[in-house]
Amino acid sequence: MKTQKYILVAGLFAVVGLMARAGVTITVGHLGNDDARPGFKLPNVPPPAPANAARNAKVAIVDGDSDPAGGGVDRLTDGQLPGQADDPEQNFFFNAGSPGGRLRLDLGNIQTVRQVNTYSWHPGMRGPQVYDLYASTGTGTDFNIAPQMGTDPAMCGWRLVARVDTTSPNASENGGQYGVSIADPDGALGKFRYLLFDVSRTEQLDGFGNTFYSEINVIASGTPAAPAAMEPPTQFTVKTADGKCDITINTAAAPELQAWAHDRLAPVLAEQYPKIVAILPSAGFTAPDHFSITLKPMGGVAYTSGNRVVANSVWLKSELKGEAIGSLVHEAVHVVQQVGGHGGENPGWIIEGTADYIRWFKYEPQSHGADLVWLRRLRHFSGHYDDSYRITANFLNWVSEKYDPNIVTQLNAAMREGTYDASLWSHFTGKTAPELGAEWKADIEAQLAPTKASAPEK
Numbered sequence: 001m002k003t004q005k006y007i008l009v010a011g012l013f014a015v016v017g018l019m020a021r022a023g024v025t026i027t028v029g030h031l032g033n034d035d036a037r038p039g040f041k042l043p044n045v046p047p048p049a050p051a052n053a054a055r056n057a058k059v060a061i062v063d064g065d066s067d068p069a070g071g072g073v074d075r076l077t078d079g080q081l082p083g084q085a086d087d088p089e090q091n092f093f094f095n096a097g098s099p100g101g102r103l104r105l106d107l108g109n110i111q112t113v114r115q116v117n118t119y120s121w122h123p124g125m126r127g128p129q130v131y132d133l134y135a136s137t138g139t140g141t142d143f144n145i146a147p148q149m150g151t152d153p154a155m156c157g158w159r160l161v162a163r164v165d166t167t168s169p170n171a172s173e174n175g176g177q178y179g180v181s182i183a184d185p186d187g188a189l190g191k192f193r194y195l196l197f198d199v200s201r202t203e204q205l206d207g208f209g210n211t212f213y214s215e216i217n218v219i220a221s222g223t224p225a226a227p228a229a230m231e232p233p234t235q236f237t238v239k240t241a242d243g244k245c246d247i248t249i250n251t252a253a254a255p256e257l258q259a260w261a262h263d264r265l266a267p268v269l270a271e272q273y274p275k276i277v278a279i280l281p282s283a284g285f286t287a288p289d290h291f292s293i294t295l296k297p298m299g300g301v302a303y304t305s306g307n308r309v310v311a312n313s314v315w316l317k318s319e320l321k322g323e324a325i326g327s328l329v330h331e332a333v334h335v336v337q338q339v340g341g342h343g344g345e346n347p348g349w350i351i352e353g354t355a356d357y358i359r360w361f362k363y364e365p366q367s368h369g370a371d372l373v374w375l376r377r378l379r380h381f382s383g384h385y386d387d388s389y390r391i392t393a394n395f396l397n398w399v400s401e402k403y404d405p406n407i408v409t410q411l412n413a414a415m416r417e418g419t420y421d422a423s424l425w426s427h428f429t430g431k432t433a434p435e436l437g438a439e440w441k442a443d444i445e446a447q448l449a450p451t452k453a454s455a456p457e458k
C-alpha cells in the first residue's frame, strides 16, 4: 500500500514551487506592496466571490493555534476582506512562533468542487502562501477527520490535491497581495465534502512567518448561489479632498452605523485629513496614503495602531450628536503623527495632547471642548500641563499663542524622527516645559478666578 501512495506522489508535477495532481492547475496572482489595493483585483486569479460554497462551510482548526491578534478562523469565509496590508483583525493566521497548523473546511455534504481559491495580504513574509491541500468525501473506512501534524493525511482517507508555495527566493519580492487558484481546466477537482489545508509558515527566522490568510473560496457546482446583491455593503473607501489618501471604513460589525459612517463621518474625515497632514509636516515625510477605520462593539472608545483605527460602535452610537465624529478626527491625527516607531520613548501626554489640540482647537473650536469655556465647567483644575488629552491641548494652544506658533508641529516632527528631548521646549520657547506649565497654570487660574462684582469698565 505504501508503494502505491508513493507512486501517486511521484506523479505530481512542479510549477515554480507548486505541485498538483496531474490535470490540476495552480495559478498565482501577486501584487507587490505598491500595487496592492483592497479588493484583491489580482492578475490571473478571480477576485473573491461573495457567494461561494465556503460561505456555508464550517471551518475548524484541526491542529495548531490561532494567533490571538488575528480575527479567528471565521474570517476565512465571512466575505469580508482586509482594508489594508497589515489588517490582523480581518485575517486568520496561526500563532506567532508556531510552525503553522491544519484547517478543515466542511462543506456540509459531498459537492463537485471546481475551484479552491485562497487570498492573503501582508507587506512582508506573512504575505506568501505555503500549504498542501487535501480533500476527502469523508466516507472511507480509514477516514480520520482530524489528522494531526505529523500524520500523513494521504494515509487516512484524504487525497492530496495541490502543494502551494508562493514564496520567492528573492526576499525583496515577498510581501503584498496573493491569490492562489487551484482548478482543473478539464472539469472539476473532484467530489468532496472536506478540505484540509496543511499550512506551513513561510520562514522561521523570526516568529512572524505565519501567513495572513484573508479568505478561502470554494467554487462548487450544486451550491445554491446566494444572490450577491443581498449582501449589504459593509466596507467602503473614500478619497480625501486632495485625492492623496484612501480611507476605508468597515461597518461589518456595526451595520446600524453604516449610513452615518458613509454620509456623516467619511465626508468630515476626507476634508480634515489633508488639513491635519498640513499641520504636522516634517522633512522627507509623506503621510499615509491609506488608512482604515473599523467600527465594532468593544470596550473603550477607540485606538489607532499604525494605519488602522478601531472604534467602539456602541459608544459612537450614544454620541452621534456629541463626540462621535470628533473622536475619530482625534484618531486621524494619530494616523498622521506616525510617532509610534521609537520604542515608546515619546511622551504619551504630548501625543494625546496634540491629537486633542488639533481636534478641539483646529477642527471644532466652536464646541469649546478644551478651552476656557470647558475649563470653567470643570469642577477642579489640576493645573498639570502634562495631564494629557484636553488639558495638554489647552497648554499646547497657550504655548502656541504665547511663545511659538509652530510648537506642536516641531514637537511632533521630533517625535516622528525619534529625536524628541525635553530640552526642545527651551530650544523653541526659551523656557522649560515645567516653567511654561507654571506660567500657564497661573494664567488660567487668574482667568478662572470668580470675577468680583465690579463696576462696568469705563
Ligand SMILES: [Zn+2]
Binding pocket: 330, 331, 334, 352, 355
Ligand atoms: Zn488618542
